[in-house]
Amino acid sequence: MPLSLTITPLRPGDIPSEEEILSAAQALLDSTSEWKEGKAHHGVRTLWHAKRAEDGAPWHCRVSEHTTEDATFDAFWAKLGTDKAKNEKEFIPDIKKVTLVKQISPSQSIWTVYYTFPPPVSPRVFTVLQVTKLSDSLPRTGTIVSIPIDLSSPEDTELAKLEEKGVKGRYVSVERIRELEDGKVEWRMATSSTPGGSIPTFIVERTMAGKIAEDVPNFLKWLHSLPKEQS
Numbered sequence: 001m002p003l004s005l006t007i008t009p010l011r012p013g014d015i016p017s018e019e020e021i022l023s024a025a026q027a028l029l030d031s032t033s034e035w036k037e038g039k040a041h042h043g044v045r046t047l048w049h050a051k052r053a054e055d056g057a058p059w060h061c062r063v064s065e066h067t068t069e070d071a072t073f074d075a076f077w078a079k080l081g082t083d084k085a086k087n088e089k090e091f092i093p094d095i096k097k098v099t100l101v102k103q104i105s106p107s108q109s110i111w112t113v114y115y116t117f118p119p120p121v122s123p124r125v126f127t128v129l130q131v132t133k134l135s136d137s138l139p140r141t142g143t144i145v146s147i148p149i150d151l152s153s154p155e156d157t158e159l160a161k162l163e164e165k166g167v168k169g170r171y172v173s174v175e176r177i178r179e180l181e182d183g184k185v186e187w188r189m190a191t192s193s194t195p196g197g198s199i200p201t202f203i204v205e206r207t208m209a210g211k212i213a214e215d216v217p218n219f220l221k222w223l224h225s226l227p228k229e230q231s
Contacts (some may be wrong), residue, residue, distance in 0.1 A: 002020075002024065002027070003016050003020045003021065003023070004024065004054050005025065005028055005145075005147065005172050005174065005192075006054060006055055006056050006172060006192065007055075007056035007057055007148055007170040007171060007172050007192050007194055008056055008148070008170075009127075009147075009148035009149055009150035009170055010129070010147060010148070010149055010150065011149070011150050011151075011153050011156065012102070012110065012129075012149060012151070012156055012159065013153075013155065015104075015108075015129060015147075018105075018107065018108065018131060021131050021145055021147070022131065022133055022143060022145065025131075025143055025145045025174040026143075028190055029143075029174055029176050029188060029190060031049075032047055032049075032061045032063075032188065032190050035047040035048060035049045035059070035061055036048055036049065038060075038209050039209060039210075040213075041209060041210045041213035041214065042210075042213050042214055042216060042217050043217075044062050044063070044064045044213040044216045044217075045062065045063045045064065046060065046061065046062050046063075046209040046213055047060070047061040047062075047063070048060050048061065048209065049061075056170075056192065056194065057192045057193060057194050057201075058192065058205060059190055059191070059192045060190070060191055060192070060208045060209055060212055061188065061189065061190040061191075062189050062209075062212050062213050062215075062216065063186065063187070063188045064186070064187050064216045065180070065184050065185070065186050065187075066184060066185045066186075066187065066220075067183075067184055068183065068184075070220055071185065071220065071223055072185070073140055073142075073177060073179050073185050075231060076142070076177045076185055076187065077134060077142045077177055079219075079223060080142070080144060080175065080177060081132050081134060081142045081144060081177070082132075084132075084144060085098040085111040085113055085130065086098055088113075089113075090222050091215070091218045091219050091221070091222035091223075092215060092218065093218075094115045094116060094117060095113055095114070095115055096114050096115065096123075097114040097164060098111055098112070098113050098114070099111065099112050099114075099162050099163075099164075101127065101149075101151070101159050101162045101163075102159060104129075107131060107132050107133065108129065108130070108131050109129070109130055110127065110128070110129050110130075110149055110159070111127070111128055111130060112125060112126070112127040112128075112162060112163045112164065113125070113127075113128070114164040114166060115166075115169075121199065122166060122167050122197060123164070123165075123166035123167065124166055124168075124169040124195055124196065124197075125163055125164050125165075125166040125167070125168055125169065126168075126169050126170065126171055127148065127149045127150075127151060127168075128146040128147060128148055128149055128171070129145075129146070129147045129149050130144065130145070130146050131145040131146075131147075132144050132145075138179070139178060139179035139180065139181070140178075140179045141176060141178045141179070142176070142177040142178075143174065143175070143176050143177075144173075144174070144175040144176075145173070145174050145175075146171065146172060146173045146174075147172055148170040148171060148172060151163060167195070167196045167197040168196050169193065169194060169195045169196040169197075170193065170194055170196065171191055171193035171194075172191065172192050172193070173189060173190065173191035173192075173193075174189070174190050174191075175187070175188070175189040176188045176189075187216065189215075191212060193208075
């Protein structure tokens with residue numbers, strides 16, 4: 001049975017093969033072309049898909065196209081395909097700490113990410129497996145998959161010590177950086193998530209499109225603020 005990407009967390013010992021993960025990610029990204037159109041935020045197109053039987057939460061997608069003045073494919077991949085969690089901390093204000101839990105292979109790693117929010121919302125902790133794949137065949141494509149990970153099993157006690165204290169949230173996401181024929185770059189991201197705790201679902205869903213869309217201008221602003229040798 002093909003792997004289905006959901007917010008249901010996996011234990012480190014149950015991680016599927018990289019081929020299965022990337023195949024599921026590709027299928028999900030392909031399906032976004034048929035999702036319902038949402039509002040544009042910050043000039044970024046958004047789409048959404050209602051929760052299905054196999055899902056733990058609804059899905060949201062954002063799509064943006066960029067000229068080389070925004071960023072080249074290489075610049076996008078350098079910051080999103082490598083040390084993604086560390087770099088997100090630099091342009092997503094709610095992220096206060098990221099920790100590498102386990103480096104499984106050059107293309108697979110487990111990270112825990114600590115978010116803080118204005119009161120009365122408690123801090124949230126998201127622990128994910130990140131899988132990256134760069135395809136050099138033209139047009140070049142880079143894919144980043146994040147899958148929720150559960151470290152509560154006894155065999156994962158040492159890894160769990162690296163998690164911060166906070167309400168456990170879960171998210172699954174697939175991002176694709178792709179060169180287009182006109183020289184532009186498309187950045188597409190689809191995600192499904194739950195913050196955990198007692199935050200009403202309707203509040204989370206109402207703000208999700210705008211929240212994921214604002215990551216695009218925030219990323220570009222941060223990228224352009226870096227010294228040229230780092231961007």
